Every structure is written in C-alpha cells, then in structure tokens.
Amino acid sequence: MAKSASKNYDESKIKTLSSLEHIRLRTGMYIGRLGDGSNKDDGIYILLKEVVDNAIDEFIMGAGTRIDVRIGNGTVAVRDFGRGIPLGKVIDCVSTINTGAKYNDDVFQFSVGLNGVGTKAVNALSERFRVVSHREGSFFEAIFERGVLVAQREGKTREKAGTLVEFTPDPKIFGDYAFNMEYVERRAWNYAYLNAGLTIVLNGQEFASRNGLLDLLSDEVGDGALYDIGYWRGDRIEFAFTHNGEYGEEYFSFVNGQHTSDGGTHLSAFREGFLKAVNEFFQASYRGEDVREGIAAAVAVKLKDPVFESQTKNKLGNSDVKPWIMQEVKRGVDDYLRRNPAAAKRLQEKIVSNERLRTELNVVKKEAKEAAKRIELKIPKLKDCKRHLGDGPEGDESMIFLTEGLSATGSIVSSRDVMTQAVFSLRGKPENMYARKRTAIYKNEELYNMMMALGIENSLEDLRYGRIIIATDADYDGFHIRNLLLTFFLGYFEELVTQGRVHILETPLFRVRNKKETRYCYSAKERDEAVAALPGAEVTRFKGLGEINPSEFGQFIGEDIRLVRVDVQTLKAVPEVLAFYMGKNTPERRDYIMKNLVSDL
Numbered sequence: 001m002a003k004s005a006s007k008n009y010d011e012s013k014i015k016t017l018s019s020l021e022h023i024r025l026r027t028g029m030y031i032g033r034l035g036d037g038s039n040k041d042d043g044i045y046i047l048l049k050e051v052v053d054n055a056i057d058e059f060i061m062g063a064g065t066r067i068d069v070r071i072g073n074g075t076v077a078v079r080d081f082g083r084g085i086p087l088g089k090v091i092d093c094v095s096t097i098n099t100g101a102k103y104n105d106d107v108f109q110f111s112v113g114l115n116g117v118g119t120k121a122v123n124a125l126s127e128r129f130r131v132v133s134h135r136e137g138s139f140f141e142a143i144f145e146r147g148v149l150v151a152q153r154e155g156k157t158r159e160k161a162g163t164l165v166e167f168t169p170d171p172k173i174f175g176d177y178a179f180n181m182e183y184v185e186r187r188a189w190n191y192a193y194l195n196a197g198l199t200i201v202l203n204g205q206e207f208a209s210r211n212g213l214l215d216l217l218s219d220e221v222g223d224g225a226l227y228d229i230g231y232w233r234g235d236r237i238e239f240a241f242t243h244n245g246e247y248g249e250e251y252f253s254f255v256n257g258q259h260t261s262d263g264g265t266h267l268s269a270f271r272e273g274f275l276k277a278v279n280e281f282f283q284a285s286y287r288g289e290d291v292r293e294g295i296a297a298a299v300a301v302k303l304k305d306p307v308f309e310s311q312t313k314n315k316l317g318n319s320d321v322k323p324w325i326m327q328e329v330k331r332g333v334d335d336y337l338r339r340n341p342a343a344a345k346r347l348q349e350k351i352v353s354n355e356r357l358r359t360e361l362n363v364v365k366k367e368a369k370e371a372a373k374r375i376e377l378k379i380p381k382l383k384d385c386k387r388h389l390g391d392g393p394e395g396d397e398s399m400i401f402l403t404e405g406l407s408a409t410g411s412i413v414s415s416r417d418v419m420t421q422a423v424f425s426l427r428g429k430p431e432n433m434y435a436r437k438r439t440a441i442y443k444n445e446e447l448y449n450m451m452m453a454l455g456i457e458n459s460l461e462d463l464r465y466g467r468i469i470i471a472t473d474a475d476y477d478g479f480h481i482r483n484l485l486l487t488f489f490l491g492y493f494e495e496l497v498t499q500g501r502v503h504i505l506e507t508p509l510f511r512v513r514n515k516k517e518t519r520y521c522y523s524a525k526e527r528d529e530a531v532a533a534l535p536g537a538e539v540t541r542f543k544g545l546g547e548i549n550p551s552e553f554g555q556f557i558g559e560d561i562r563l564v565r566v567d568v569q570t571l572k573a574v575p576e577v578l579a580f581y582m583g584k585n586t587p588e589r590r591d592y593i594m595k596n597l598v599s600d601l
Contacts, residue, residue: 005236018399019096019120020147020148023121030125031047034173035174037180038180040565041500041513044174044179045179045184047122047125047169048071049187050119050121050122051076051078051119051122051165052067053257054080055078055082055312056080056120057312058081058082058083059082060195061082064080064081064082064162065081067079067198067199069184069188069200069201069427074179075451077164077165077166078165082163083135083162084133084136084161084163085131085163086134087133087138087154088140091142094123095120095144095149119230120167122167123167124146125170126144126167129144129165129168130143131163132164134160136600137158138154139153139156140153140154141154146172148541164333180369182201188202191257192208193209193213193298194254194257194300195209195257196211196212197246203537213252214229214231217229217242217296219572220296224348225242225244226242227340227343227344229241229242230242230336232333232336235302236301237301237325239298239329240297240298241274241333242297243346245294247294248293248460249495250295250296251298252298253267253298253300254299254300255306256301256303257300258309260315262314262499270325272322273325273326274291274292276326276330277331277332278291278337278347280330281334281338282348286351287355288334289354290354293354293357293358294350294354301325303316308320329591346408361442364442365442365458368442368443368457369457379424379449381424381453382449383422383423385421386423387418387419387466389465390468394419394420395420395466396466397420397466398464399466399467399469399570400423400465400468401557402469403424403426403545404426404428408471411545411546411549411550414550415553416551422453422465424454428483430446430488432484432582433488434487434491434582441492456493460495467501468501468502468503469505469563470505474509475544486502489566490568490578491578497567498568498585502566503564504563506522507522507542507545508548508556510524510530510539510540511542512527512531512540513540514537522562
C-alpha cells in the first residue's frame with residue numbers, strides 16, 4: 001500500500017491555485033469562520049468590516065468625515081467621501097493580491113486594512129461585487145461575479161470624490177445567511193467612538209461621537225462608575241478608565257481601529273503602566289490584582305507596522321510597543337490623579353477594599369482546597385480530555401460541557417471526542433449566587449469543584465478550555481439551571497463571557513423520520529416543515545439530553561455542533577438583568593413571565 005501511494009504521488013498531483021481560487025477554497029485563512037450571521041464573528045461581518053475599514057482609513061488620513069452604509073436583502077453598500085481609488089488601478093486594487101496603497105507609508109500611515117488582501121477577499125467571496133471610484137470629476141466602475149470581472153465603464157461625474165463598494169456575499173459559500181443589525185450597530189458605534197468627528201450613517205441612522213473613548217466607556221459603565229472617568233489622548237494612544245463595583249477586569253482594546261478582542265502587547269503594556277502610575281502616585285507597592293480588580297478601561301493605539309496573529313486581527317504581537325505605551329499610560333494616569341483628588345481618593349479606597357477582600361478570599365480558598373483534598377485527589381464528576389488551552393491549535397479547540405444528571409452526562413461522555421471534549425456533571429440545580437460575596441462561591445463544594453475543573457479557582461489565566469458549554473435539558477428545569485450558571489459566570493467571572501468563552505449548546509427538540517429519511521429539528525417550525533416533507537413520518541420529542549441515543553448524540557457535538565455564544569452588549573446592563581431575573585423581585589418577575597409566556601411545542 002505504501003509503495004502504491006508513493007507511485008501515485010508525482011508532479012501531476014501538485015496544484016498551483018490562483019489567488020481567487022485560493023481565497024474561495026481556503027476561506028478560513030482570510031476571514032476566519034463562515035457561519036450564517038447568527039454569531040458576531042461570522043464571515044459576513046468580516047466582509048463588511050474589511051470594506052468599512054478602507055473607508056475609515058480615508059478618514060484617518062484626513063479625507064472625508066462621513067461614511068454611508070446600507071444593508072438590505074443580503075446586500076451591503078458602503079460609500080465613503082475620501083480621495084477615491086486612482087481610476088487606473090480600481091480593478092487591480094480589488095482583485096489582485098499584493099496591490100494597493102496600504103504598502104505606502106506616505107499614503108496610509110496608520111491603516112486598518114493593512115495588507116491589501118481584505119477587499120480582494122470580499123470580491124472573491126461575493127456573488128456580485130461592484131466598485132465605483134469618483135475622482136476629480138471622473139468615475140470608473142467595475143462589476144465582478146465571484147471574483148471574475150464581468151463589466152467595466154468610465155466617464156464623467158458630478159458626484160463628490162470617494163469610493164462606493166457594493167457586494168452580496170455568495171450563498172454558495174455562506175449558505176442561508178442574514179445580517180443581525182444589532183451586531184452591525186455595535187460595530188458602527190465602535191467606529192464612531194474610535195474616530196471622533198466621523199459620522200457613520202447606517203440605513204439612515206447616524207452614529208457619531210464627540211469625545212471618543214470617553215463616550216465609549218461612559219456608555220458601557222453608565223452610573224456604575226466609582227469615580228469620574230479618566231481620559232487621555234496622545235498622538236498615538238487614547239485611553240479611558242474607571243472602576244466599578246463588579247468583579248474582574250473589563251477592557252476594550254483597539255489597534256488602528258481594529259477591535260483586538262484577545263488583547264495583546266498593547267493591552268499588557270496598558271495594564272503594567274496603570275499599575276506603575278498608581279503605585280508611584282500613592283508611593284505604595286500595591287499588587288496588580290488589587291489595583292485592577294473592578295477596572296473598566298478602553299485603550300486604542302495607532303501603529304505603523306502592527307503584527308497581528310491572523311487576518312482577522314484579534315490579538316497584537318508587537319513587543320516593541322510596550323515601553324512607550326507604558327510611559328504614556330503612566331503620564332496620563334498620573335496627570336488625571338493629580339488633577340482629580342476626589343477621584344484619587346475613591347480609587348485608593350477601592351484598592352484598599354480589594355486588598356481586604358483578597359485576604360479574606362485567600363483564607364476561604366485555602367480551606368476549600370484542604371476540604372477538596374480530603375474528599376478526593378481528582379476532581380469529582382469531571383471526565384477530562386487530553387488537550388487543553390495552551391496545548392497548541394488542538395488545545396485551543398478544547399471545550400468542557402457543563403451538564404446536569406447522569407443520563408445527560410452519559411450521552412455526551414460516550415459520544416465525545418476524548419482529545420478535546422471534557423464533561424463536568426452537576427448533581428442538580430446549583431445554588432443561586434446572585435448578590436452573594438465572592439467568598440460564598442468557594443464555600444460551595446459543587447461550585448468549587450466546577451471552578452477546579454475549569455482551572456479558574458485561582459486565576460482566569462489558568463483556564464483549561466477554549467470554550468465553556470452549558471448543556472442542559474430543553475425544559476423549565478434545564479432553563480433554570482442555565483440561568484443559575486449564567487448568573488455565576490456574569491456575577492464573578494464576567495471576563496469569560498466578554499471574551500466569548502461561554503456558550504449554550506443547542507440540541508434538537510424533535511426527530512422526524514420515515515423509512516427513507518431522518519431529520520433533526522431545533523424548533524417547532526422546522527418540525528412542521530419536516531413533517532410536511534416526509535410522508536408517513538413519526539415525530540419524537542426530546543425533552544432531555546439523556547433521551548437522545550448516544551449513537552445519535554455524537555453528530556450534535558461534532559463538526560456540526562450548534563452553539564449560541566453568550567454575549568453582553570453593554571456592561572451596565574448586566575446588574576439590572578441579573579437583579580430582575582435572579583433577585584428578590586418575585587411578583588414583578590412572575591407578572592412578566594405570565595405576560596410573555598409563549599409555547600409553540
């Protein structure tokens with residue numbers, strides 16, 4: 001067999017793909033995931049971002065203060081009022097890899113669309129792509145279909161200079177997709193915050209900010225700020241900060257307008273610079289965890305040659321930026337504290353309070369550890385996997401299912417991938433931890449075991465899995481357990497949610513089958529469509545995960561796993577939501593449920 005395979009491997013098996021073929025065949029290398037638009041990181045939003053980024057670059061370079069964006073019927077149109085692509089290079093700039101002005105520092109000093117690949121990828125992945133450049137009284141238009149030029153024309157124009165890009169993502173690649181306008185509006189606000197003076201008009205709605213990141217943090221934190229928001233703007237850095245009464249640290253970090261959701265060296269430098277500034281101002285040696293506990297901050301930097309981990313630019317890798325960022329942050333924080341003695345006093349009170357709470361917490365943690373050792377050397381109810389976060393690409397794909405009951409656990413354990421999928425089984429409904437002290441979660445044996453399974457009992461940096469998946473039954477008890485777990489994560493480990501680590505597992509509610517075909521349905525609508533399509537079909541309602549045969553269950557946690565990422569639109573909404581659903585307002589909550597109760601099963 002080996003010799004035969006060797007004989008078949010010759011020059012004829014080596015393929016050279018054109019850039020267009022490569023983008024369409026290896027889409028993930030250019031835009032990350034595909035998806036249908038239900039997740040804010042799905043590919044259609046990356047396509048939109050790539051085009052808007054180019055328009056933002058024009059604003060950054062002082063050309064145009066308005067960008068019009070229209071989205072409807074699956075088609076996107078973005079019109080900027082910048083300089084316009086040079087007419088003789090329009091086709092090359094949107095179709096030829098390694099062609100563009102982004103390589104020229106004289107034209108683009110702090111570019112968002114860095115490598116000239118973005119728009120080409122949008123073109124290649126669009127069913128139809130149209131670009132029109134208006135420049136010095138003339139225009140040039142080119143139309144492509146799936147990256148292939150089908151028409152072009154040029155002539156005179158009275159329109160203002162700038163570029164129009166119109167595209168329809170290719171359903172052959174993205175399937176049945178739809179834009180979630182909440183996600184798009186969130187991106188529009190981020191663009192506005194990061195570019196004070198720019199107006200983005202999205203389907204007629206204007207997004208603009210006068211005070212940049214100060215507005216962003218003010219809108220995110222709301223009335224929860226312990227002191228007036230600190231703000232600093234330099235030539236290459238802008239940041240805002242405050243503290244609130246919540247646990248953990250919350251950051252919004254950006255590089256050249258790109259939201260670096262995974263942080264990077266610029267965020268590390270900000271955190272270190274903030275600590276040094278505080279210690280020097282108060283002439284103290286506070287620990288970083290005490291200074292930063294409860295912090296909410298936004299930081300944006302401009303770099304000429306940023307190095308990102310991937311085309312989607314989620315994490316910055318430049319190590320050379322740390323010294324100057326730390327110095328600038330120290331200067332900005334020190335200036336704010338000297339000018340605002342009342343805020344400085346509130347900050348110091350917060351730090352001292354954090355120290356006291358940490359000391360108390362460490363005592364409780366020690367007791368919990370000793371109790372856990374007495375019970376069992378290994379973590380009870382954990383079926384671990386072999387790869388964990390930090391173990392390379394495979395470890396990054398690791399996940400842990402949080403389940404309830406032996407039957408549900410059994411179905412997942414018997415059908416999981418033992419390399420990357422772990423299971424932690426809850427004994428029943430976990431305790432409602434809303435408004436409890438942080439020490440309380442370490443005194444709760446089951447929650448402590450769960451924290452040990454996740455690796456977060458001491459620090460979130462020790463998280464062992466790429467994704468935390470809440471897998472509960474699709475009934476009222478299951479929904480209640482889900483809410484209790486979300487209350488736990490949002491109340492004490494909010495960063496796991498804001499980092500996109502926490503997900504809800506979707507499993508089918510119905511199986512519809514006849515002798516020829518079986519369909520799994522995730523809603524009553526899908527069930528009815530399947531019943532209509534399959535003559536003589538029988539319908540099975542799955543009320544619990546344990547009712548799904550392990551031989552069937554494997555496909556629902558494999559390559560086609562359906563996950564809903566838990567997302568937080570704004571920090572200030574979290575306390576209010578938790579108070580309503582998990583607090584003591586029983587009559588109000590009961591009235592709300594009765595008015596909004598819907599059953600279609």
